[in-house]
Amino acid sequence: MLRSIGADATEVRLPDHLAGLDGLIIPGGESTTLSRLMSLYRLREPVADMAASGKAVWGTCAGMIMLAAEITEEDPVPLAVMDVGVQRNAFGRQVDSFEQDLTIKGLGPHSYHAIFIRAPVIMRVGKEVDVLSALPDGRPVAVQQKNLLATAFHPELTADARMHRYFVAMAGGPAYDENAPLIESPRVRGRLVQDS
Amino acid sequence: MVAEILTGTFTVKSGHAQMLKGGVIMDVVTPEQARIAQEAGAVAVMALERVPADIRADGGVARMSDPSMIAEIIDSVSIPVMAKCRIGHFVEAQILEAMGVDYVDESEVLTPADEMHHVWKHDFTVPFVCGCRDLGEALRRISEGAAMIRTKGEAGTGDVVEAVRHMRAVQDAIRKLRTMPDDELVVEARDLRVSLDLLQQTREEGRLPVVNFAAGGVATPADAALMMQLGADGVFVGSGIFKSGDPASRGHAIVQAVTHYNDPHILADVSRDLGEPMVGRSVRELTESELLATRSI
16 A cells, blocks of 8 residues: 555564664554564564654554553553553454444545454543544544554555555655545455455 | 444455464464463464364364353453354354354364355355365355455364465466466366456455465474465464464464564574474375365365
């Protein structure tokens, strides 16, 4: 998705891989697995430093859990770089995973089709945190705190590149254009299933 | 704002498998083992009464596990829990869905309930993973609604040879598709007994249209990394962990091997001092009737 909108993208598995990056996406997955591997391969401190230094960092789903100041369970231990409280698996089990249209502040006039998979939700929002989108019941699912972005849903599973464009702009890329076309990744357009 | 909420869509079902990519799914038979697996970094556990090596040893009919045993495992971990139903046994699948299992494995490891038909998986809210030995089998399962595929290998042997054979078969068939002219693609669809549309989609994407894990015989970190380098999106480890001398260390090592599958230095490090691997049985020593992979294809 990042490459399809003109950004260079690389995978980060070890601290050395962070060198020279303008931004970092902590993806979805299992937050317990993510947390353990980040500890083991000493990624916690460099990623927290990167967030503190003002570089753009975006967490989706499990990544959002990792950015949080606190979560409702003891495990995993988050990086505590963003002033939000998060609850894991807030909607139940996989059979409760869902898709829903959201309005997202800053993305332009069209609604955004969001995919929530065993998703977390934001329970507490600090003073510095801007809520970009919330569910009809008021619980926030997309938030920004200066250079930090967190979404409870999975923009990488849709063909809509707006969230990615928004983040690339945060990382010093081209300014976000609210009038850019909605669907920009031909590889995933109109297919039975989509790949990240 | 009143927005429609959709559950059980193919996007949500196959999307969950996308979140497991690069991870290890471990077979567990008790809540204690499930906690060890979670602690070792598993992205999900497969709850079952007996691991495939024991099913093989015990013989008899292998069925869905006791719901109370599955429920205990669901309560003991926060990671997703999968469980197996027999091939074609849609009522076992309904029961597993009702219990809140996160993924159903319609598995050849259990004794098939139907030798002609698989479960029609599109009707379920819960996603399904199914086994395959080649591209045709994979795409037939996807047509029936499988949101995730695993190559079958030969479960409960600790011998990786069949897992390699099946992963290579799938990848080779996809490579062949990529240079195949349209007129030959029609014949290929007929030969594989799959829809032309799904075959075209596979050709365009250059991969299976859903996540594909390796399974059946993975016993060491090197086995797991081998499957990843051959093109697997992740790895199932069945008997290989809890039939070994030191399950916690071996599980943890296999998780790291799957993350760093392209880094031989890390693979060397994590392969050290893991104790005894599962004893295993060479697939070549098995009789035709002992093979699980050839069931209901």
